[in-house]
Amino acid sequence: MNNSISLVALRLFVRVASAGSFTQAAADFHLPASSVSRHISALETALGQRLLYRHTRAVRLTEAGQRYYLQVREALAQLDMAAEQIDGDTAEPSGTLRLNAAIALGRLHLVPLLVEFQKRYPRIDVEMTLTDAFIDPVQEGADVTFRVGRLDDSSLVARPLGMQRFMVCAAPVYLERHGNPQRPEDLVHHNCLVYKGVRGTRQWYFRAEASAAFRAYPAQGSFRSNNAESLLEAAIMGEGIVLFPTWLVYKSLRSGALVPLLTEWEGSEELETNAIHLIYPENRLRSTKVKVFLDFLFEYLGDPPYWDAWQQL
Incomplete structure (x- = not known):
């Protein structure tokens, strides 16, 4: 790494890119927006590349910024997982868990689940994005994505949560x-x-x-x-x-x-039955926060999920 590039600058860059906002990144890191801007400018100077287009109401990646973002985000994830593994099994799970789900599924089921999850694991922060559009989990940096309906071929790990009835x-x-x-x-x-x-x-x-x-x-x-x-x-x-x-x-x-x-x-609503799947990059399973979330999720929902036993509730 270029000695003039700080880890803080890289984390700020990834957050600005994912949020599309300097203000949001500043709030997340408890820094003034001007400080975030200086870090990003220093990063661009060190690289000799413009990474972001800055507009009044939005920020978006340049072509070079998009390539750099994907690589840096993955590198930071690897660093975070390495730190988790050094802490060992006795350490309390911590870090930021990033989830993506359909709007109704997230509101009806994941919100109450996550309230209970964070009571058990208070050091894990959660960022949940709700959208009915099919996102690319790798592109969006999601640790776990809840995919409702047809599952496209992918290099990601897919684990069924339950059939859609x-x-x-x-x-x-x-x-x-x-x-x-x-x-x-x-x-x-x-x-x-x-x-x-x-x-x-x-x-x-x-x-x-x-x-x-x-x-x-x-x-x-x-x-x-x-x-x-x-x-x-x-x-x-x-x-x-x-x-x-x-x-x-x-x-x-x-x-x-x-x-x-x-x-x-x-x-x-399809010519064939389909399920709700969890999809995630294989390397996310090495993350303690992801492992404990998946264990909690299946414990909380039951098998089959509680919504298929509505007559007994």
Whole structure:
């Protein structure tokens, strides 16, 4: 390493790049923003390269900065893991755990889980990014990413958290007004509240037996959204019928706000069943904070996850 490049400057650079903000990096490191700027400028001078484009409201990486960011972030992760291993098994797990998850999954399940996790491991800080977009965990620097749905081929380690089990649901007030569908074909006569995301309007698929192929059935209605929780709230208010995974609707089913329908059929939003996976770079398993988080996660959720046992809760 160039002797004029400090470890503090590298950590500040990585934080500015990931947050897209000098102000946020300054707050995280308890430094004045001017001090962060001086460290980054000194780093750029030492390297002879501009690493960041500075704008009034945003900061973004230059092409050289992007390459440097990926390498430096990985090098710092390796240094942190080496320090953890030197501390030995008797040391209390510490450091920053970076997680990424879908918005609804994170809000409904990870937030309460993390509150309990940090009670057990108070020296572990958590940075959780919630987005329904598919991120590149390596690019974003996530230690663990919760991937809902189809899993693309990847060099990352993938560990299943549980299958996605879909249920058709509606509020009692809706069923009183419009009746209860007995077969998937009956959905054409009902107001279906359908998710519409970046891949377009979701299809609803059903099959009567696990060995059979899924078949698409018409699912149309007066309300579509790219936010599943908005559709869920509309269903609870009696607006229509939804098809969602149990991890999203289990509280509403447990409370009676929604009633399960078409229980003799298996539903899906894909032509095949899929799961929720944890994905992470293989080297993250050498990190104590990641190992204790994964152990806590599976202990907390249970097997199968508690949201698939909603009738017993």
